[in-house]
Amino acid sequence: MKANKVRLLLVEDEDSLGYLLSEYLGMKGFKVTWVKDGEEALTEMGKSIFDLAILDVMMPKMDGFALAERMRLNTVDLPFLFLTARSLKVDVLKGFSLGAVDYLKKPIDEEELVARIHAILSRLVPKDSQESGTYFKIGQYEFDGKNQKLIFKGDFRTLTTRETELLKILASNENNLCTHKDILLQLWGVNDYFNRKSLNVFITRLRNYLKADNNVKIENLHGKGFILRVKE
Amino acid sequence: MKANKVRLLLVEDEDSLGYLLSEYLGMKGFKVTWVKDGEEALTEMGKSIFDLAILDVMMPKMDGFALAERMRLNTVDLPFLFLTARSLKVDVLKGFSLGAVDYLKKPIDEEELVARIHAILSRLVPKDSQESGTYFKIGQYEFDGKNQKLIFKGDFRTLTTRETELLKILASNENNLCTHKDILLQLWGVNDYFNRKSLNVFITRLRNYLKADNNVKIENLHGKGFILRVKE
DNA sequence: CAAAAAGATTAATGAAAGATTAAGACGGGT
């Protein structure tokens, strides 16, 4: 899984610059996804994982600043830098206050851009790997992830691998949102329509297994994901 | 943010700029140590701990690049950025290849420098307690943005996506005006008649949810926007 | 004070997301 190419999301409406940069960065060994507006960018962020986003500030529809703000609201935790012709001081400051890791003024020097990307990536804290335990208490249930057993008052049921993996994710984030995206990427590695449907089936199964304790619920956050809710 | 001050090591031979920067940065809440050449810098690094070094490139005796190289040889693991009048591309690239986290061209804008320092530090320091920026206290309410929960005296209500996004904006600007324009751009990316109508609907909803504490109000500034007002 | 603009409130609608159940596909073990 690791040792892979660095994945960049380039958001640039201008054809010429977008083409130039995506080609150049591709040549330099990055995996580049180029989209032309903020909406597309958000969609793309929902579909796959990126290491860094490069946002043009001046774009029709949604500008780079608005996009950064929406990323924050959607708790998309993706580092980003701005690329812009607007070098007004107030813009630079706004860029950083939105959480940018860098702010580059046009005209862009491609080599400098690459150097800066590397500087940024080398300093990034690696994402917390889900090093979760294997044994959980879920309300009156006990869940032995290693042996795939769900125990209730002495009785137990053996879960399948998928059921186990899913319950592990939910249980290690008890009472906290697990997004579709995270679950799907962790279980299937891909976030598409069919896997999403599959996920629903497994959720139904788990709900069924967990119904004996009605302080335990798998709730849905519409459009976001699931929460394993344990009252008290 | 952080309890103790951030410690900066400023290496700058020029008196005027050095004085200006160390004063300004000190005023901005940093603990600044100002030395005038590379030798002194290395001594200082041996004596105390710093969070970030700011190196001028052009200095007599040992220039910034040479200093960075010596730091590497001495395995001094201190992030540094360059400050320089030499904006030649080859210099910029050399700066980054030496491991710089940033490279600023003179003339330096002090505010931008501060913004960049903060951007760098926030990347270096592991994110403080996962839920930064998504958890709010609103009067007697607690608002958990990540899980879209609005909590009042132990009980909670789950908000929808839009309700959550809107409340996040208002809450992060408590007692300050959020203009229509800003809200609309952040929530929809577009500022038109219909979204504005939509916004009103959501404001009504939030008002309804927040009415249990009458020190909390969403006020309207006619023609301007909304304010989440929290008395006391 | 009257007209117009902006805002507030409540309700209706429809598309998208989710839930559930069943049927098909796949693969290891015998």
Add this chain to the structure above:
DNA sequence: ACCCGTCTTAATCTTTCATTAATCTTTTTG
């Protein structure tokens, strides 16, 4: 090759929620 347990796809039904609409109230301005 044929079970059997498991995962995936399909089909169908239900719920959710953003948006639009309709109506009423407040504020501004001349």
